[in-house]
Amino acid sequence: MTDITMEEASEFVFHKCEDETVNNLMNKLSNRAVNSNAKHGNTINNVKKTTKQWVVEALEESMDMSVYLQRLLEKIEKEEINERVDINRKRLPNCG
16 A cells, blocks of 8 residues: 655644554555555446445455454463463573
């Protein structure tokens, strides 16, 4: 994904706020839309789907997100277990 330049960004309406995280997300959303429009040759406003098709699309996307979140949770939990094991190893006296 290619970031837009400041010149290109000037064509859009951005309301920069004091929250850097929000600004980063807005930039990512904008970049994603620009690249998607270029890739597909249209905008989301031009996509013709029924209400049901939009609901199915959103549901599929949310299921994907749930899988990604589950995977991240598993990774975090594994890292926490490994950290506890490392801490416990350091606390045990060396019996060698």
